[in-house]
Amino acid sequence: MPSLTGLPLQIIVALLAVAAFAATMWLWPRLGGNGWKAWLGRLGAFFGTQVVVLAALGLVANSYFGFYSTWSDLLGLDGAPGQVVDHQPGGKAIRVTGEQKMYSAQGPAKERSGKIEKIDIRGEASGLNSDAYVYLPPQYFQPEFAGSRFPMALVLSGYPGIPEKLISLLKYPETALKGIEAGQLPPTVLVMMRPTPAGVGNRDTECMDIPNGPQVETFFTTDLPKAMATDYRIYDKPEARAVMGDSTGGYCALKFALRKPDAYRSAVSLSGYYEAPSDPTTGDLFGGNADLKRENDLLWRLENRP
Structure with missing residues (x-):
């Protein structure tokens, strides 16, 4: 099956549209008349065209904004509402799995632009795993910062x-680099993620x-x-x-700072909200506990x- 975010699928569906x-x-002139066949023909042609056009637009929008990365993610086939992996104590908490291009006019050299690593994080206390991108x-x-944290x-x-869209669309590493070079931001490591770890499905x-x-x-707090302080x-x-985060990520950011200040002392919410919703994508988050809600x-x- 072609990639949900790949260009070939977008081209195919656009051509179909x-x-x-x-x-x-x-066919429209041939579908004239008042009979039921003519009516069904016109309705079928109209709605069929609308469906294919909307599918083409949806694929382009999804590829640009990065709502869903795979067919399983889109169709909700990534497993049960939440599964916990039983990790054995010990072992490495972070595994580097690849690199991502640094979107910067400064060039690819890490001494000038920094480096983006794709990692897998193993959560010992939560039992969850998730992928993430780290900008160094x-x-x-x-060399002059070799002993610095x-x-x-x-x-x-x-x-x-x-x-990935935090890198390519919202350009967090590029913006951070500009802030560092302008003296507006100290050299800072970014950890870029979804608010839902990979270990809980969709x-x-x-x-x-x-x-x-x-x-x-x-997992987050x-x-x-x-893991980050141990491996970096x-x-x-x-x-x-x-x-910091946007939308759901903004709600999570504020919640971490308010509920777990021993984890994060500063938070920024971009278009976030202040109370968790309850809908088919969340399920029952509170187990019927009004105090927890x-x-x-x-x-x-x-x-x-306080």
Whole structure:
């Protein structure tokens, strides 16, 4: 099956849309009349053309914005609402699986532009795994910073979404590099991810520790900082960590800073919201526990918690 985000599929469906439109125009005079066959013919031609055109537009929009990366992700076939992997203690928490091109006019050399690594993170406390992209600024590779540690910023996409678009569309590494070069930002390591770890399938968890389910908040606030500080030269202290995101990622960012300030002291929300939704993509996040639901209502926390 062709890739959901690949150019060949977009071209094929776009050509089908053009062909459907041309066929409708050619057949329309033959579909005149008041009989039921003529009515069915006109309705079929009209709706068939609309479906193919919308499919072509949807494929282009999905490829650009990165809502779904695979057919399984789109169709909800990535497994159960949430599965936990039983990890044995010990072993490496982060495994580098590849590299991503650095989108910068500064050139590819890591001493000038930095480096983007694709990694797989193993969460010991949560039992979850997830892939992510790590941007290492150029100072990370320069001899004068060889003994230095760096602050970290976790960057979360919306749901659905893919972390690649944080690089190619929202250009977080490129923007960070410009800020570093302008002296507006200290050399900072970025960790770019979806708000739903790969280990929970395609469920929108809203970064919750779900009762009897995946412990997503624990993954982001306990496992991730520990793994990054162990495998990279990153400060292991909350005041050197920040989190930001858009939409669902924005809600998660604010929630981490409010609920777990020992993990992240600073948070930025872009077009986020303040209370977790309840819909078919989330399922029952709170296990019927009204207190737990209230604890994850950020405006309630601001009014009722220190």
